[in-house]
Amino acid sequence: MHIDLVDRDVYATGGPPHDQLAWLRANSPVHWHEGEPGFWAVTRYEDVVHVSRHSDLFSSARRLALFDEVGEEQLAMQRLMMLNQDPPEHTRRRSLVNRGFTPRAMNALEQHIRDICDDLLDNLSGEVDFVTEVAAPLPLYVICELLGAPVTDRDKVFSWSNRMIGSQDPDYASSPEEGSGAAMELYAYANELAVQRRANPRNDIVTKLLQPDENGETLDENEFNLFVLLLAVAGNETTRNAASGGMLALFEHPEQWDRLAADPTMASTAADEIVRWVSPVNLFRRTSTCDQVLGGQEIKADDKVVVFYSSANRDTSVFPDADVFDIGRDPNPHIGFGGGGAHFCLGNHLAKLELRVLFEQLARRYPRLRQTGEARRLRSNFINGIKELPVSIN
Numbered sequence: 001m002h003i004d005l006v007d008r009d010v011y012a013t014g015g016p017p018h019d020q021l022a023w024l025r026a027n028s029p030v031h032w033h034e035g036e037p038g039f040w041a042v043t044r045y046e047d048v049v050h051v052s053r054h055s056d057l058f059s060s061a062r063r064l065a066l067f068d069e070v071g072e073e074q075l076a077m078q079r080l081m082m083l084n085q086d087p088p089e090h091t092r093r094r095s096l097v098n099r100g101f102t103p104r105a106m107n108a109l110e111q112h113i114r115d116i117c118d119d120l121l122d123n124l125s126g127e128v129d130f131v132t133e134v135a136a137p138l139p140l141y142v143i144c145e146l147l148g149a150p151v152t153d154r155d156k157v158f159s160w161s162n163r164m165i166g167s168q169d170p171d172y173a174s175s176p177e178e179g180s181g182a183a184m185e186l187y188a189y190a191n192e193l194a195v196q197r198r199a200n201p202r203n204d205i206v207t208k209l210l211q212p213d214e215n216g217e218t219l220d221e222n223e224f225n226l227f228v229l230l231l232a233v234a235g236n237e238t239t240r241n242a243a244s245g246g247m248l249a250l251f252e253h254p255e256q257w258d259r260l261a262a263d264p265t266m267a268s269t270a271a272d273e274i275v276r277w278v279s280p281v282n283l284f285r286r287t288s289t290c291d292q293v294l295g296g297q298e299i300k301a302d303d304k305v306v307v308f309y310s311s312a313n314r315d316t317s318v319f320p321d322a323d324v325f326d327i328g329r330d331p332n333p334h335i336g337f338g339g340g341g342a343h344f345c346l347g348n349h350l351a352k353l354e355l356r357v358l359f360e361q362l363a364r365r366y367p368r369l370r371q372t373g374e375a376r377r378l379r380s381n382f383i384n385g386i387k388e389l390p391v392s393i394n
Contacts, residue, residue, distance in 0.1 A: 005033060005041055005283075005308065005381070006067070008168050012379035016282055018323075021311035030295030037069070039285075039304035040297065045315035045335070047295050048307045051286055052339030058286035058305055060343065061086045065284050067306060067382060068176075081226040083234075083343070090342050096219055097227055097346065100146070100205040106349040109142070113354055116141045117361045127372055130389040135243035138354055139236045146235075147193060147228065148204030160186040161236045169379040171387060183229060190228035191221065231347075237383055238280045239351045242336075243358055244375075244386035246274030251371040253325045260327055260359065261367035267360035270327035271352050274359075276334035277325050279310035282384050284343075309335055310384060366393055 001023045004010070010017055021043050024031050029044035042048055051058045064075065064084045078084045082093045120134055128134075140154040149157075163182035166172030193206055201207045209227070212218045219227065250257040260266050288303045299305065313334050314322045337345035345351070362369065372392045378385030 003031065003033065003041075005306075006035065008379045008381050011282075011381050011384070012169075012377050015377060015384060016279070016308075016310040018310070018314060021308060021314065025311060025315060030297040030299075032297070033306075037304055039306050040294070040299055042294070042305060042307045043311035044295065045312040045318045048309065048312040048335060049339040050294070051305060051307050052335070052343065053341035055086045055090070055342045057289055057292060059086050059289050060084050060090075060284075060286060062287035062289070062302070063285070063304065065286070065343070067283060067285050080222050081230055083230055087342055092217070093219070093223065093227075094342070094346070096213055096217060097209060099213065100208050101346050101350070103349045106347075106353055109145070109350070110353060110357065112145060113138075113142060113357050114361070117358050121361060121365055124366075124393045126394065127390060127392050130247055130391045131240070131244045131386055132388075134358070135240045135247070135386075135389075136236075138243065138358060139239040142239075142350070142354060143232060143235050146205045146231070148197070148202050148206055149193060153189075156189070157186070157232050157236065160189075161233050164233055165237050165383050165385070166378055166380060169387075186229050186232055187225045190225040193228065194221070194224055234345070235347050235350070237385070238345075238347075239354050241280040241378075241383060241385045242275055242278050242351065242355055244389055245278030245280065245384060246270075246355065246359065247362075247391075248371075248375050248386060248389055249274065249277050249325050250327075256325055256327045257363075257369075260363045264360045264363040266327055267356045267363065269330050269332065270359055271355035272332045272334060273325065273327050273329045274355060275336035275352070276313045276319070276329070276332060278384055279313050279334075279336050280384055281336070282310045282380075282382055283308050284338075307339065309339075312339070369393065 001020060003020055005017060005020060024041065024043045029047060031041045033039050033041045042051055061079055061084055064078050082090060085093060116138060120137055124133060136158060140158055141151060143157060144151050144154050160182040162172040164179045194210060197206045197210055209219055209224060260270055283306050286305045288299045288301055288305055290301050292299050313336060316322045337348040370392050373390030375386050376388040378387055
């Protein structure tokens with residue numbers, strides 16, 4: 001079988017190449033993939049988890065966690081971001097930002113999220129685009145609430161995030177340079193937010209993160225600004241694309257939509273199945289720190305290693321009937337929020353809460369919701385994204 005797991009045009013037309021990924025899991029689970037540079041494609045659940053949980057063996061900092069190669073100047077700046085750090089630096093940063101993202105703090109947002117969903121759904125009528133009217137605004141409203149930023153700023157955050165993540169998509173950015181420009185604009189926005197909160201503290205996550213912890217540790221200016229940048233992208237893109245991809249999955253499996261409409265309390269297990277099925281983040285990159293063996297393959301120090309969550313989440317050795325979309329699936333040990341270890345998604349509780357509330361409200365209020373046009377996918381091998389999903393409310 002011809003293997004090309006990074007062709008963005010493939011993702012734009014049909015999503016992740018699940019036929020190739022299934023073949024690799026069965027025949028070459030740790031596979032040398034040609035490219036500039038070539039890399040090891042890790043597709044089996046067990047191996048993805050192993051890589052994720054051993055930062056000492058598979059580094060996020062050496063060549064960053066994103067797939068594309070960058071120059072030395074960008075490497076130095078990007079290593080200040082938590083996503084691109086290894087312990088102990090990552091451990092220190094994570095402990096500082098964890099203060100704002102405890103399960104208790106996230107659960108306290110449920111009524112607010114429910115109100116946001118109600119407001120969004122109240123404004124729907126006739127035929128609309130599910131992405132721009134529902135899936136995109138929800139996490140943006142929540143992020144603005146977390147940051148204590150005006151809700152009127154949500155369109156700026158939306159634009160910056162699209163341009164950074166979609167730099168290879170013609171609808172969002174004309175070049176990778178434009179994506180870098182968006183990152184700089186958001187960085188400056190975060191800096192201004194910090195200036196405001198230091199002058200006028202509030203009861204929000206920004207104020208909390210700017211204050212010293214119990215050991216007197218604080219985030220410096222660069223660390224804080226880069227964390228806001230990461231939150232704006234990770235907190236927006238993942239939830240947004242899980243929501244739109246989940247809605248598409250329910251349209252493609254109408255019997256599952258009927259189950260949810262008949263019992264909206266199934267939204268809890270449905271949220272996990274949606275994350276498994278969609279795998280909004282398709283891949284992350286690591287760099288081998290030493291000569292080692294993985295999946296029977298000899299990996300050299302500094303080799304590029306790429307884990308594919310969309311493949312691991314369809315591994316039949318872990319998920320019975322893995323190619324069946326089942327909103328009642330339980331247990332569901334998906335790794336749509338990462339395979340554990342240092343980089344397990346900080347906002348996983350918040351993302352599941354947003355998805356649970358959204359799909360519960362949708363099922364209660366619009367049981368006859370239907371798709372009226374073709375879904376358009378993001379041209380990205382990193383984010384499994386939906387750009388447009390026409391639906392009818394009536």
